[in-house]
Amino acid sequence: MRTHSRFTLWSVAALLGLGVTLANPSWAAAPGGAPGGAAANAPGGSGRVSFAEDVFPILQNRCLECHKTGAPGLAFSGLNLETYEGLMQGTRFGPVVVPGNSMVSNLNVLVEGRAGIRMPHNRKRLTACEIEILRNWVNQGAKNN
C-alpha cells in the first residue's frame, strides 16, 4: 500500500506546477498505478538510457504530433518536444523534468497516469516499456546523451 507516500508525492508534483489537475486526481483509480514505486526511486534503474536512441523516438512517435510548432499541445502548454532543450525548458509554468527524480517530474507523472490528466492526450497510453525508459532516463540525470 503506497497510498500515503503517493499522496505526498502528488502534493509535491502539484507544487511543482501541476495544480491544474488537482481538482480531479484520478491517480487513486489508475489501473495498476505507477508500476514499481520503489524501483522508480532507484538511481539509474537497469541499463543506461540514451536520449537520442531511446527517449527521443518515443517523444517523436507519441508526443510530437501535438507538441511541435503549430500544434495544440505546444500552443496550450508551451511544451515543445522537438528538441532536448525544449523538453528541459518545460511548459510556460516551469520544468517537467527534474533530473534524477522521476517521482516529481511531470513528464513521468503524466505518462504514468499519476495525475488527473494523462499524456498522450486522448491517445493510447505508453507501453510499460516506454514508461520505464522515460523513468530510467530521468533518474539517470536526464542527460542529452
Ligand code: HEC
Ligand atoms: C493529441 C495531442 C497530444 C499528444 C499526442 C500529447 N499531448 Fe501533451 N498536451 C496536449 C495538450 C492539448 C496539452 C495542454 C492542455 C493540458 O494540460 O491538458 C498538453 C500538455 C502537456 C504537458 C503539460 C501539462 C501540465 O498541465 O503541466 C505535458 C508535460 C505533456 N503534455 C507531455 C506530453 C508527453 C510526454 C506526450 C507524449 C507521451 C504528450 N504530451 C502527448 C496534447 C497532447
